[in-house]
Amino acid sequence: MSYPVLDGHKTLLNYERGTTSWPLDSYLSRHGYETSRAVLGGKYSPDELIGEVKASGLRGRGGAGFPTGLKWSFLPKGNDKPVILAVNADESEPGTFKDRVIMEENPHMLLEGIVLSCYAIKSKTAYIYVRGEYVMSLKRLHYAVEEAYAAGHLGENIYGSGFSCDVTVHSGAGAYICGEETGLIESLEGKKGQPRIKPPFPAVYGAFGYPTIVNNVESITSVAYIAEHGGEAYRGWGTEKSAGTKLFSVSGPVKRPGVYEVPMAYPFRDLLNNECGGMLDGVGFKALIIGGSSVPVVTGETAMKICMDYESCSEHGTLLGSGGVIVIGEGTCMVRTLMVLLRFYHHESCGQCTPCREGTGWIERICSRIEAGEGTERDIDELYRIADNMETRTICTLADAAAWPTKSFIDVFRSEFEEHIRTGACPHGNAFPDHLNLRGGGVPQRNGDPEHAFVP
Numbered sequence: 001m002s003y004p005v006l007d008g009h010k011t012l013l014n015y016e017r018g019t020t021s022w023p024l025d026s027y028l029s030r031h032g033y034e035t036s037r038a039v040l041g042g043k044y045s046p047d048e049l050i051g052e053v054k055a056s057g058l059r060g061r062g063g064a065g066f067p068t069g070l071k072w073s074f075l076p077k078g079n080d081k082p083v084i085l086a087v088n089a090d091e092s093e094p095g096t097f098k099d100r101v102i103m104e105e106n107p108h109m110l111l112e113g114i115v116l117s118c119y120a121i122k123s124k125t126a127y128i129y130v131r132g133e134y135v136m137s138l139k140r141l142h143y144a145v146e147e148a149y150a151a152g153h154l155g156e157n158i159y160g161s162g163f164s165c166d167v168t169v170h171s172g173a174g175a176y177i178c179g180e181e182t183g184l185i186e187s188l189e190g191k192k193g194q195p196r197i198k199p200p201f202p203a204v205y206g207a208f209g210y211p212t213i214v215n216n217v218e219s220i221t222s223v224a225y226i227a228e229h230g231g232e233a234y235r236g237w238g239t240e241k242s243a244g245t246k247l248f249s250v251s252g253p254v255k256r257p258g259v260y261e262v263p264m265a266y267p268f269r270d271l272l273n274n275e276c277g278g279m280l281d282g283v284g285f286k287a288l289i290i291g292g293s294s295v296p297v298v299t300g301e302t303a304m305k306i307c308m309d310y311e312s313c314s315e316h317g318t319l320l321g322s323g324g325v326i327v328i329g330e331g332t333c334m335v336r337t338l339m340v341l342l343r344f345y346h347h348e349s350c351g352q353c354t355p356c357r358e359g360t361g362w363i364e365r366i367c368s369r370i371e372a373g374e375g376t377e378r379d380i381d382e383l384y385r386i387a388d389n390m391e392t393r394t395i396c397t398l399a400d401a402a403a404w405p406t407k408s409f410i411d412v413f414r415s416e417f418e419e420h421i422r423t424g425a426c427p428h429g430n431a432f433p434d435h436l437n438l439r440g441g442g443v444p445q446r447n448g449d450p451e452h453a454f455v456p
């Protein structure tokens, strides 16, 4: 099956890529802030806007896919405390770099989405919690916020509507765990970024003790599109359970790695061959991690049957996650790939829960031993057993995020683990072939490029 609609489906990347699309005048030339003006002027009441977001079928783009409108309706009724919107721009999952493109290239659409979301949930205060290493995103956001205040799109009594909204850009310090919503809240409050035990959930007791909605950058930016065109228009793409369009960040040995917006249910095969131009010449397609490094890996053969939506991914034994598509080429050692992932999760564990603090280090050590050719027959089952015991026993799902790939790498590529043990060495020799650029897996390093330099 090939997907019929592509033209005109852009909702978030609706500008010419590679241009200076980020300043205010460019956004205004694309009808920017007309929607917030119309909505604040009476197009929708807050409840009607929540209704549109529910009708759109938008599911959170941060990874878990929780329906955004439903999350908003969890805010306590008759609440007299201030409500806070925390926009999650921590984006530290290996393989995921799509929010960065929104912040660098379309920051005003995110700000318009924030104003609209705040209006819907009756909040006057929003924070954007940005991954500390995202220097360009931070610069562009600070600049956009200043422009928006100066032009009256943010601040007191916006467009004379009586509605006020303040936005603060907050830089993290480079910890993956601060992307977990309660870790983010702790960090925003100036504490160590350690997740909280839930309940209470942030919607009831969040940042500074106030009801707080945490949403991903892509989710909030999508609200601007939904408020402009209506929930039904958004629902026109995708499937019943996976509505709208989605950004996918593609890395690995493909001809054109990068961030692409496609309708949900778009076949992976078409994303690979059309948008990404196919595999690099001479490199076979071995495996796929479709939703960021924590989701189960699938073989190249299975990948070709997957459509980019929640249902199809789960049918094929994986998860859509955050849309961080990692293509793995032939010649890559899967044991070493898992070892590198586990090193990341071990390093990023905040240490509060024993199964995570000890477990991530334990499985990383066993995997490294196997990779070095020093593993024993028992090690594979031991690795699997420990991963299995880490799942669902911790405060947050970082432990699960390390356990899922471990189990799936063994399930799908067990023979490679066995070969390391049988031969006492890594059969791939140079475990990362030349086509793998480990400094980003083929992700274009644009920040140093003068064409994309920050020019206020």
Ligand SMILES: Cc1cc2nc3c(=O)[nH]c(=O)nc-3n(C[C@H](O)[C@H](O)[C@H](O)COP(=O)(O)O)c2cc1C
Pocket: 059, 060, 061, 062, 063, 064, 065, 066, 068, 071, 088, 089, 090, 091, 092, 093, 176, 177, 178, 179, 180, 181, 182, 214, 215, 216, 217, 219, 220, 396, 397, 398, 401
């Ligand atoms: C360890 C960990 C890291 C996470 N990192 C991010 C992140 O960088 N960005 C993000 O939006 N969500 C991240 N999440 C998910 C958030 O906890 C939360 O579900 C999300 O921000 C909600 O937004 P959404 O409903 O719009 O998807 C992470 C979760 C965990 C457990």
Ligand code: SF4
Pocket: 177, 194, 195, 348, 349, 350, 351, 352, 353, 354, 356, 357, 394, 395, 396, 397, 398, 399
């Ligand atoms: S699971 Fe890991 S990262 Fe999450 S709270 Fe527990 S120790 Fe911290």
